[in-house]
Amino acid sequence: MTIADAALAAPTEGRARPASRSRALGRLVPALGLGLFLTFQMLPIYWITRMSFMTPRTIMSRSDFLPVAPTLDNYRVILGDPTWYMSYVNSLTYVLINMAISLAVSLPAAYAFSRYRFLGDKHVFFWLFTNRMAPAAVFLLPFFQLYSAVGLFDTPWAVALAHTLFVVPLAVWILEGFMSGVPREIDETAYIDGYSMPRFFLTVFLPLIRSGIGVTAFFCFMFSWIELLLARTLTSVDARPIVVTMTRTASASGLDWGLLAAAGVLTILPGVAVIWFVRNYIAKGFALGRV
Amino acid sequence: MLKIEDNRAWFLILPVFLLVAFNAVIPLMTVVNYSLQDIFGPGQRAFIGVEWFRETLRDPAIHAAFLRQILFSGLVLAIEIPLGVAIALTLPRGGWKASAAIVLVAIPLLIPFNVVGMIWQVYARPEIGFLGQVVNALGIPFNYTGDPLSAWVTILMMDAWHWTPLVILLAYAGLCSIPEPYYQAARIDGASRWAVFRYIELPKLNGVLTIAFLLRFMDSFMIYTEPYVVTGGGPGSSTTFLSIRLVNMAVGQFDLGPAAAFSLVYFLVILLFSYVFYTILQRAGRA
Numbered sequence: 001m002t003i004a005d006a007a008l009a010a011p012t013e014g015r016a017r018p019a020s021r022s023r024a025l026g027r028l029v030p031a032l033g034l035g036l037f038l039t040f041q042m043l044p045i046y047w048i049t050r051m052s053f054m055t056p057r058t059i060m061s062r063s064d065f066l067p068v069a070p071t072l073d074n075y076r077v078i079l080g081d082p083t084w085y086m087s088y089v090n091s092l093t094y095v096l097i098n099m100a101i102s103l104a105v106s107l108p109a110a111y112a113f114s115r116y117r118f119l120g121d122k123h124v125f126f127w128l129f130t131n132r133m134a135p136a137a138v139f140l141l142p143f144f145q146l147y148s149a150v151g152l153f154d155t156p157w158a159v160a161l162a163h164t165l166f167v168v169p170l171a172v173w174i175l176e177g178f179m180s181g182v183p184r185e186i187d188e189t190a191y192i193d194g195y196s197m198p199r200f201f202l203t204v205f206l207p208l209i210r211s212g213i214g215v216t217a218f219f220c221f222m223f224s225w226i227e228l229l230l231a232r233t234l235t236s237v238d239a240r241p242i243v244v245t246m247t248r249t250a251s252a253s254g255l256d257w258g259l260l261a262a263a264g265v266l267t268i269l270p271g272v273a274v275i276w277f278v279r280n281y282i283a284k285g286f287a288l289g290r291v
Numbered sequence: 292m293l294k295i296e297d298n299r300a301w302f303l304i305l306p307v308f309l310l311v312a313f314n315a316v317i318p319l320m321t322v323v324n325y326s327l328q329d330i331f332g333p334g335q336r337a338f339i340g341v342e343w344f345r346e347t348l349r350d351p352a353i354h355a356a357f358l359r360q361i362l363f364s365g366l367v368l369a370i371e372i373p374l375g376v377a378i379a380l381t382l383p384r385g386g387w388k389a390s391a392a393i394v395l396v397a398i399p400l401l402i403p404f405n406v407v408g409m410i411w412q413v414y415a416r417p418e419i420g421f422l423g424q425v426v427n428a429l430g431i432p433f434n435y436t437g438d439p440l441s442a443w444v445t446i447l448m449m450d451a452w453h454w455t456p457l458v459i460l461l462a463y464a465g466l467c468s469i470p471e472p473y474y475q476a477a478r479i480d481g482a483s484r485w486a487v488f489r490y491i492e493l494p495k496l497n498g499v500l501t502i503a504f505l506l507r508f509m510d511s512f513m514i515y516t517e518p519y520v521v522t523g524g525g526p527g528s529s530t531t532f533l534s535i536r537l538v539n540m541a542v543g544q545f546d547l548g549p550a551a552a553f554s555l556v557y558f559l560v561i562l563l564f565s566y567v568f569y570t571i572l573q574r575a576g577r578a
Contacts, residue, residue, distance in 0.1 A: 030381035044414045105306040112303035117294045133561040135513040137534040138554035142318030165314040226403045243403045264406040271401025279390045
């Protein structure tokens, strides 16, 4: 709790107390706290990156801070073997399908919740959110049966649809917040100007909330990309995602830590790219939402 | 915002409604079905009423997992919410520094669960992991495969590492939405930093913190993959949380009936807790 106390006690620029010593301290302490936290965040990632450049033998025998006898072999194996690199393609496929479906169904729903009162609106909103509270472990077997019965087992569609269960409630909530930040007068003016509802929605309204769509897409990507249980249950060979390929490797031939580390590092990269795209939007508009 | 009363809005939520109904209601009915039947094999089943529920509610292993789960979620919330708010306060507002800090802070959020588990499994190992080595070098015995306390510390650190960024992002968004005149007024009144936090920032954060609190509660209460990869539920059963217990029952032992009954109770408990927290946090926000 020292970081918290220090941050709270510290006046920031412009709001500082007169004494210049306490002002300097007030700038130093938050910076120090942030630095410490970022170090805590980055060290494990550094450690796995370091391992990804090492062979299993050096990993198990040496604990130097820098990579020992660095090599690119692990990455060569992954990028040269279709069972590895196609897994990344499979994962990205269902994540993107999930994003598309989730946004397509959440956008109109969020608009309805933000603009209209209708029969059972509060109940439906709450019911949507209860799906976020169902442990994935509960649905493993029923999902397997359901998606086998409709012939989608071992396709990206099965995973994408299953993931909408916990992605959509959050998407509706975030979008509703951003939409409520747009004054209704804009809708009304557009309707008076003769816009039809779909045309207004697509050409006027969506551009207005594009930062909200970006943030929502970020969360869709995140929760679908990191999930393992459902992805493992709903695929076998053809649509096997990278997270599953990694666990299968682990159980088959003992643990090749170097290879696993390299595969792990490669799962981090798409996420970094996605954060980079939404970095400037993420701070905007969240606070507008209803809670 | 003033809303128009119009039941045609149902057409707009119909896609979401159908999708979620397909995904949630059909599997849920399957679970309810299993929970009331004893299944011997294909086509051989008998209706047994609430027997599985009775068994679940009396199972001491589930009781232990439940208490463990409450302790875990409590600690997660007690660590991550204050830490997340504190770090959000230290982030720069605007400029390239803010962008860089946000990207760095958010990276752990996008790492798949099993990779997070793998990272910490190695990172905390006493022989080859940085954390395990440093802690042991300080003279503190630390070995998560043998010592339950070490296992708990490892899993809590891992969870804080993975999910505090979510609290930070939400709190930061809330802080950025506070208009500058609020701060100017506080400065004119000579308010202390603490007063600014307590009477300006904290009330404005109520909304985002409610969501952060609920999301962290739900997800920590359902946690499975990360601790499973690191400790497999051990040493002993010291880190066997509810989902780990449930998957062991359903997939490991193939006890479908008891697992289904357990699932439903589990789901209802999360629902109940979430509702209570939501109500309390809403009241606190209004007061």
